[in-house]
Amino acid sequence: MAETKIEQALVESRMLQQLQLTLEHEDQKKAYHTNSGISIYHFEAAPENLQKMATDSVQELEIVADDKATELHFLKYNYQNQEYILSYLESSLLSATDYPVLTIFEELEAIIYTALSGAIILSLLIAILFSYLSSKAITKPILDLKKSVESENQQLDKLTHLPSEIGVLARAIDEKNHKLEQYLKREQLFTGDVSHELRTPLTIIMGASEVLASQLDHNSSLSEFTDRISTTAKETSEIISALLLLSRAPEKLDAPQTSINNTAINETERLKYLLKYKPVTCTIVAEKEHIANIRPELLKMALGNLIKNAFQYTDDGEVRVTIDDEKITVTDTGLGIPEAMMPLLYERFERLGYSNTDFQTDDDSSTDKAFSNKVEGSGLGLSIVQRIMTHMDWELTHQANKTGGSSFSIYYR
Structure with missing residues (x-):
């Protein structure tokens, strides 16, 4: 130096x-x-x-x-x-x-070292302050955008006019929000319109079935059919009500105390016709009465779809509905779900069907191919159940049984 x-x-x-x-x-x-x-x-x-x-x-x-x-x-x-x-x-x-020259040099050297030390400390302080102010100036528009997006009102008007990248992003988000609002509005209007238009013919069907039942003899063989018409019409009306509830925001729904035990009993009784020609028994296991805060229409639809699938896809054995303090589990002894279907388990319009003779093979690939459309359905059941779980902030899980079949659990606490 x-x-x-x-x-x-x-x-x-x-x-x-x-x-x-x-x-x-x-x-x-x-x-x-x-x-x-x-x-x-x-x-x-x-x-x-x-x-x-x-x-x-x-x-x-x-x-x-x-x-x-x-x-x-x-x-x-x-x-x-x-x-x-x-x-x-x-x-x-x-x-x-x-030696005055050396004395002066040493004094000057000490002054320079002190000045340099002060300059370094001051530079560091200025750099820290500059970094803080710069980062705050850079992040402030981003934080404003975040708050605007997270707010219910989504007031992006103050940011959309900015010429910076934040303004471009705000305009894109605002445009996307506008499209989503229009889409949701159309969906809500469609659901409301369908509900309104279907209720009238359903009411007519129920009324007509009651009139027809009243005109039949007490022991008439046709009474079974009139009862079936009336029951189906009522169930369809309940399904429409449940779909209307799904179109509303969860926080806007009331959640009355609903008996899980009664819902499970009613759904198994309603769907027992699916087991009419099968050697399958259905058992409900519950040590006490269990209550959940949920709209009964939504619980009925979710649990009904799981029980219906268990009945449809079990050719022999048992379907067991177990209720405890935290979950509802529907277990069947069917052949279960093939591995190839697992990634699509909750996808819409993905479905499977089988018969006992389809699975007399040890080849996994042929097992997957054996699934056909022999069981009636649209492939929407599990998708609807999953949608209800998301809507209610509950959880749906699936587990393959070691002895065969599947277990679906609804965690409600």
Whole structure:
């Protein structure tokens, strides 16, 4: 460094000046020690470490003097055919009258170091402040955009006029929100219109079935059909009500206390016709009465679809509905769901059907191919159940049974 070389040159000049003055005014000695912190040694009288290290140029050595760390400057110099080792202890007080140039340099050096230290600290503080203000200025529009998107009112008008990238993004989000609002509005209108238009013919069908039933003899074989018409019409009306509930925001729905036990019993009784020609038993297991806060129409639709699937896809064995404090589990002893169908389990219009003879093979690929459309359905059942679970913030899980069949669990707590 330049300042180091300047300091060495000044120290060397001062030590040589002191050597000349000392030899002119002092008697011959092996060593001289001056008040200015400079020591002069005949080479052979110098400390052994200095003899080994000294060269014709000024060297520096860190030492401890008076319990303080300091630097010792030294060099080897040939004067009047005599070799000397000159040293200067930087910690010694140097009078300005002894060597004003070196004194001024050391003072100036201290000032420069102090100024540089202050400048570095100030620069760091300025950099931190600048980084903070810059990051705040950069992130503020993003945070404003985040708050606007998260707010129910979605007030993006204040950001859409900005010429920056935030404005472009805000305009894109606003446009997408507008399209989504229109889509949701159309869906809600469609659901409402369908519900309104279907209720009238369903009411007529129910009324007509009641009139027809009243005109039949008490023991008439046709009474079963009129009851079936009336029951189906009522069930269709309940399904429409449930679909209307799904079109509303969850927080806007009331959630009355609904008996899970009664819903399970009613759904198994309603769907038992699917087991009419099958050696399949249905059991409901519940240690006590279980209540859930949910619209009964939605619980009926979700549980009914699971029970219906279990009945349809079980040719022999048992269907068990287990109810406890945290979940409802529908377990069947059917052949289960093939691995290839698992990624599409809750997709709309994905369905499977089988018969017992379809699976007399050990080849997994042929097992998957054996599924056909022999069981009636549209492939919407599990998709609807999953949609209800999402709507109610519940959870639907599937687990393959070790002995065959599937277990679907609805976690409601």
